[in-house]
Amino acid sequence: MAIAVVLVLLVVGSIIFHLVSPWWFTDIASHWANIDFTVNLTFWVTGFVFIAVNLFLAYSVYRYRQSKDTPDNKAVYEPENARLETGLTILTALGVAAMLAPGLFVWAQFVTVPEDATEFEAFGSQWQWAFRYPGDDGVMGTADISHISETNPWGINPADPAGQDDLVVKAPYMALPVDQPVKALLRSRDVLHNYTVPQFRAKMDMVPGMVSYMWIEPTRTGVFDVLCEQYCGLGHHIMRAQIEVMEPADYEQWLDQQMTFAETQSLPEGSVSAGRQAYATCASCHGQNGEGNQAMNAPKLAGLQDWYIARQLRYYSEGVRGANPDDSAGQMMAPMAAMVNSEEARLNVAAYIESLPDEPAPATVEGDAERGMRIYSANCAACHGAEAQGSWSTDAPALAGMSDWYLARQLNNYRDGIRGGEDGDHYGYQMTSMVKAMRTEAQQNDVIAYINTLR
Amino acid sequence: MSLYQDVTRKPWNTVGLPDGIDPKPTFNVSNEKLALVVFVIVASVLFSLLCVSYFIRMWFGGGDWLPIALPSMLWVNTGALVAASVAMQVAVVSSRKQGHGDKSKSPWFLVGGVLTLGFIIGQFTVWQQLTSQGYILQSNPANSFFYVLTGVHILHLVGGLWVWSRALLRQVRKDASHDISKSIELCAWYWHFLLIVWFALFYLVATN
C-alpha cells in the first residue's frame, strides 16, 4: 500500500522538482536552439511515458495487493496477449521515431559546416589553452607536434608561408564575432581534451594526432567560460579559458592586437647587459646575485625561468598582482615593477636573472619530507616536474632551491584568495585549486620540506 | 523436440515430458566439445578484434606504417604447424581404430605436440632474427602488431600444449579412468583451429 502511494508521490515530486528547479540549461548564446528544442521534445515524450507507466504501476500495486480484507483474491492466469504486446511495440516504436527523427535532422545540421564559416583553432594541452586564427590570407598554416618548442607552443610549421600571418594567442582567452558562423578546428598536444562552452550547447573532443571540428554561430555578446569536458588527468578541472563574443568591429580590433606567428618568432631575445643595469634597483632587496633576502620579504630570483619572471613583472605592473591590500609584500613590489614597464625591459631583466649563479636558498621550513613527497609527487609534480624544476609547457615555475618561506607565503595567498583570483591572472587561478592538496599547515610544511630536498 | 520446435512453442500449453524420460542436451555433442567450440568462438573474436585493430591502425594511424620483411623461416614454421595438425588428425583416426577399451598408444599424438613445440621455438627464432635485423618491437606499428599477433597465437598454443601434456601423461600412465581418445579428438580440433588462425595471421602480416 505504502509503495503505491510513494510511487505516486515520487512521480508528482519529480514533476514539481522539474518545474521549480533553478538548475537548468544556461541561457543559450549560439544558434543551436534546435538542440534545446529536441531536448524539450524528448522531455515531453519521456515525461508522458514516465507518468503513464509509473501511475499504472502504482495503481496495479494498489488494486491487486494482498490484504486481510480480500483473502480469496486470486491472480488471473494470462500467459500473453499478442494484440496488446504488438500494440505496445508499435506505440513505443512510434514514440522512439518521434524523438529520433528530429534528432537526426538537427545532427545533420551539426555535422554540416556552412561554406561561409570562418575558422579558428583551439589547441589544448595539459592543462592550458592556446588559440589561432588564420590571419589575412584566411588560411591556417600547417602544424605538427614535432615543431613545438618554448617559442612555438602551437607547433606551427615555420616553413609554411600560410602560417606566417596566422594570429596566435598563448593565453586562455579567445574572441569570436557575434552572428557569424565559425568552424572550430580542435587539436591536442598530449592527451584527449574537449572544447565546451555550455552556453553554445556544442562540444567536441580534442584528439592528439588529428584535427576534430564543430561549428557554431554565437548569437549574443558576452564573456563565457571554455571548459575541458574530457578527463585529461590531474588538472582536468582547472583547464579553463574564456571566450569573448564581440561585435564584428570590436572583434576586428581585437584581432589587430594579436601577434602574427612570424612576429612571435622574431621577438628579440632579452639582453643580459641591459638587464644587468636595470637589475641594480632590484639588487637592493633581492641581492646582488638574486639570492633573496627574507628580512626584506624579497624572495630568491636566481634559478627562475625568464618567461616566469617576465610574466610576474607584467602582472605587477598591470595591477594583476600586488594590488590586493592583504598582500603587503606584493604592494611593495608593484611600484618597483613599474620601473620595467615594457615587455623588452622585462625580458632583459629576466634574461639577466637567468644568467645569475643558482645557489639553493637556505631551508627555513621544517616538515616531514617523506609525507610531503607523497603529496608532491601525486599533485604537484604533474606541472612543476618530478624535480620541481618547472616547465614552460605547463607554465609552472621552478620550485627547487627557491626561498621556502616565500613558497609558504604564496601558498597561503593562493589559499586565502589573495593571489590567483584576479581576472588577468591566467595561470594563478589553477593554483587556487591545486593548493587544496595541502589543506593543513602541516601538510604544506611537509611538501615544502620535500621540495627542499630536491635542490 | 527440435530446437526450433522448442523455442517457437507456447510453453504453457503443454504439460509432461516432451522428450521422454531421458534428459536431452541442446546440442548432440559432449560437454567438453561444446565448451571447446564456445572457447574457439571466443578466441576467434579475440583474434578478429586484433586484426580489425591492425587495419584501423594501418589505415587511420599516423602514417608511420612500414611493412615488415618477413624471414623465410616463417614458411618452415608454417610447415611444422601444418604437420602438427596432420599428426593430431592421424592420432584421432588411429585412436578411433583402436577402439574404446584398447588404450591408445598412437605415437602421432606425441609427434603432434613435439612439432608444435618446434613451431613455437621457430617463432622465437623468427623474433630473434627480426630483432637482430633491426625490426624491433617499438620501431613501427607493423612490427608491434607482428610481435603481438604471433605472441597471442603462441599463448593459445601453449594453453593447448598444457592440455596435451596432461593427456599424454595419462596415456603414458595408462590411466584407465579417463577416455584419452576424447582428449585427443579435442586437441586435434583445437590444433586445426589454431592452424587456421595462423594462416589468417600469416596472410595478414605478409600482404600488408
Place this chain on the structure above:
Amino acid sequence: MAYVPLADQDDAHALHDPDSFITKYVWSQDHKVIAIQYGGIAIFVGLIALGLSILMRLQLGFPDTISWIDPAFYYQAVTMHGMIMVVYLLTALFLGGFGNYLIPLMCGTRDMVFPFLNMLSVWVYLLSVLILLASFFVPGGPTGAGWTLYAPQSITPGTPGSGYGILLMLVSLGVFIIAFTMGGLNYVTTILQARTRGLTLMRLPLSIWGIFTATVLGLFAFPALLVSAIMLTFDLMLGTSFFVPSMIHMGETLEHDGGSPILFQHLFWFFGHPEVYIVALPAFGLVSDVLSTHARKNIFGYRMMVWAIIAIGGLSFLVWAHHMYVSGMNPYFGFFFATTTLIIAVPTALKVYNWVLTLWQGNIRLNTPMLFAIGFIFTFVHGGLTGLFLGNVIIDVPLADTYFVVAHFHMVMGVSPVLVLYAALYHWYPKMTGKMFNETLGKIHFWCTFLGTYAIYLPMHYLGFLGVPRRYYEMGNTDFIPASAQALNANITIAAIFVAIAQLLFFINIFWSLKSGKPSGGNPWGATTLEWQTPDTPPKHGNWGEELPAVYRWAYDYSVPGAEKDFIPQNEPGEEYEKTFHHKGGES
C-alpha cells in the same frame, strides 16, 4: 553423443563428497559454495568501492572536510569506484554469484558440468581482486585514469597512478577475464547441455535466460577489453604506439608516434556497452522471477520476454559508439549509432510493460523482495528514459560529460541492478540458509535505499542540464554555475551518506537471521521453479538427493484456474489442468 541414460548421467556426476573443512568450504567444487565465495568477495570489494564513493561525495559536497582528499586521490577514487562497481562487483555478483547458485538448481543438475574449472574460476577471480587492491599500496597509488582508461592519458604522466597503478589495473582486468571465461564456459555448457529431463529451453525461468544471454555477451565482449588491455600494456611497458600518438609531456616529446586514441575507445566500448547488458540482463531475469512469484501470477508475455532478452543482447553489440558521439570520430557514425541505440529502447520498453502487466490482475504480496522489485521498475523506467536523451546523438552533445551522464548511468546501472540484487538476495536467502530474514528490517532497508538513492540521482540530472562537468575535483568559479548548485551538491552528499549507512541494515539482517531467523522451510514463497523443490534446504552437495527431478511444465504456473494451490511446481506431474485465458473479461 547419444542419449545418456539418467543412471549414467548421475554416475558421471559421481560426487566426491568433501570430508574436510578445507575441501568443503575453501577448495570446494560445489557450485553453491563457489557462488557464496564469489558473492562474498564481490560484496567485500563493492563495500570498498562504496566507501570510495562517499569520499568523493564528501569532496564534492563539503570540499574542506577531509584534508587528505587531494585532487590526485579524488581521481583515483573516481576510477577505482567505477571499475570495481561495474566489473568486480556487478559482473561478478550477478554471474559468478547468482549464476553459480541458480543455474544448477534451476536446471535440475547436480552441479556445473566442469566443477574443477568452476573452482579455478573463483580463485582466479580472487587473484584479480587482490591484484587490483594491491594497487592501493604501490608507489603512486592506484590509477586515476577514470574507469574508461582512455589512452593516451591513462598511461602518461599527468594522470595519477600512471605507472604501477595502471599496470596493476590492466593485469587485474586480464586475470579477471580469464576467471570470467572459465566461469562463462561452465554456465553456457551447463545451461545448454545438462538441463534435467523435460526442462526444454522455453520452460526455463527468465533468470536463466538472463544469465545465459549475459554470459554469452560477456564471452564475446571481454575479448575486446583484453585486446585493448594487451595493447595498452605494450604501449605502457614496451614503448609501442598502438594508441599513443606523438605527444609532448613537460616540454619533451615522448617516444611514441602515430597511435590512434580513437581505436582504444572503439575497442573499449565494444566491450563497455555490452558490459552494461552483462549487468542488466541477469537483473532483468532475476527480477522477472521475483515479480512473478510474489504477484502469484505468471510472468506476462514470457515468450516476448525471452526474445527481448536475446534481441537486447544482440543489439548491444551494435550501439557501442554512442559513448563516442563527441569523441572526434567520424561524425557520420552518429546517424547509425543513434538509430541502433534508440531501436534497443523498444525491446527494453517491452520488458518494462510486461513487468507492470505481470502485476496487473495479480495477487501481489508486498514483502521485502517484492518492494525491491517494484522499486527497480521505477528506477529502471527513470534510467531508461534518460538514456533516450543520451542515445539521441544531438541531445548527447550538450549533455555528454556532464553530471547528467553520471546520474543516468547510476540510475540505470547502479541503483536499478542493486535494487534487483537486494530483491534477489532477500528472495533466495531462505533457500541459501534455510532461515527467514527479518521482514521489518528488510522493509526499512528498502525504504532507505529506494528513497535515498532517488534523492541522490534525481537532482543530479539537473546539475547536468546546468552543464556541470563530470570528473571535476571541484566546480571552481564559473559564471554559469550558481552557488545554489553547491548547496544541491551538499544535499546529494548527505543523501549518499544516508544510503551508505542504511546498507548496514542489510548486513545486520542477514547475519542476525542466519543465527536467529525463523526456519523458512523449503519453499516459503510458494514458488514454482526447481530450486525451491530441493529435498533439503539449504540444498546439500548434489542438490537432488537420490534422483534428479523431472520437469513437466513451464516455470510460471501460478494461479492456474482449477488448480488446488495458487502455484504448481515445475516438477509436479499431476493432471493436465485445463488452462484457460482470461483477458478482456472473456474466456477463450
